Amino acid sequence: MTQLDASLLKDLPPFSQLTRSQIREILDQATAKRYEPETVIFHEGFEVDRFYLLLDGYLRVVRTTPEGEQIIVLHISPGQLFGIAPALQRDTYPASAIAASDSLALVWPTRLWQEFTQSYPGFATESYKTLSARLGEMQTRITELATQAVDQRVAAALLRLAEQSGRAVGGGVEIDFPITRQNISEMTGTTLHTVSRLLSAWEKAAIVKSTRKRVVVTDPQRLQVLSGTPR
DNA sequence: TCATTAAGTATGC
DNA sequence: GCATACTTAATGA
Numbered sequence: 001m002t003q004l005d006a007s008l009l010k011d012l013p014p015f016s017q018l019t020r021s022q023i024r025e026i027l028d029q030a031t032a033k034r035y036e037p038e039t040v041i042f043h044e045g046f047e048v049d050r051f052y053l054l055l056d057g058y059l060r061v062v063r064t065t066p067e068g069e070q071i072i073v074l075h076i077s078p079g080q081l082f083g084i085a086p087a088l089q090r091d092t093y094p095a096s097a098i099a100a101s102d103s104l105a106l107v108w109p110t111r112l113w114q115e116f117t118q119s120y121p122g123f124a125t126e127s128y129k130t131l132s133a134r135l136g137e138m139q140t141r142i143t144e145l146a147t148q149a150v151d152q153r154v155a156a157a158l159l160r161l162a163e164q165s166g167r168a169v170g171g172g173v174e175i176d177f178p179i180t181r182q183n184i185s186e187m188t189g190t191t192l193h194t195v196s197r198l199l200s201a202w203e204k205a206a207i208v209k210s211t212r213k214r215v216v217v218t219d220p221q222r223l224q225v226l227s228g229t230p231r
Numbered sequence: 232t233c234a235t236t237a238a239g240t241a242t243g244c
Numbered sequence: 245g246c247a248t249a250c251t252t253a254a255t256g257a
Contacts, residue, residue, distance in 0.1 A: 212241080212242060
């Protein structure tokens with residue numbers, strides 16, 4: 001894996017404070033892996049043996065209930081570390097990671113985690129910033145689940161997706177990976193039917209546009225109002 | 232207000 | 245042409 005370019009990493013927060021030769025060292029220990037959509041990258045409950053950096057693509061982080069229902073805990077965007085269970089002193093992964101689109105990641109064995117956090121300035125702090133941002137989002141979502149109506153939760157979820165993984169297209173922001181009504185229902189604690197009805201209604205109101213597995217937010221302001229959480 | 236059931240249409244390999 | 249995605253209506257908790 002020597003052909004990875006150091007410029008891939010130098011602008012990413014966990015590596016931004018490092019010298020070129022430090023980045024070189026880190027890259028030399030990494031393996032690059034490609035994942036097809038719907039590939040499971042690691043499994044909930046399995047022994048932690050690697051940690052990862054997503055270079056390209058999008059991932060769903062998913063937990064499965066004893067009844068077999070899937071819950072989407074969060075999404076990972078390019079440039080983010082994931083599978084960083086070692087930072088949480090865990091030896092099993094708390095959730096599964098599944099590629100939502102064609103994805104490319106760097107992979108390191110877990111034993112290097114200690115070395116990275118100890119040897120590289122800023123790496124640990126940036127990892128904790130990532131964890132902290134995720135914790136914050138999860139708290140927001142728990143609050144929504146407990147207090148907001150379904151349509152508000154779905155509106156808020158679409159807004160977050162557009163913000164975190166949106167791509168500007170003519171007349172709006174498209175969620176940049178395939179996403180089904182079922183997926184959205186797994187993020188919001190509702191059913192695919194309710195999501196379908198909401199998207200149909202919002203399409204008529206020119207707030208979103210959607211086709212199979214693609215959603216474009218065309219009127220974020222109105223979605224914001226619908227979410228019931230004005231900023 | 233929303234999930235469930237059920238029955239349909241649309242879309243893409 | 246088949247599986248999967250999506251839509252819609254009816255019903256009732």
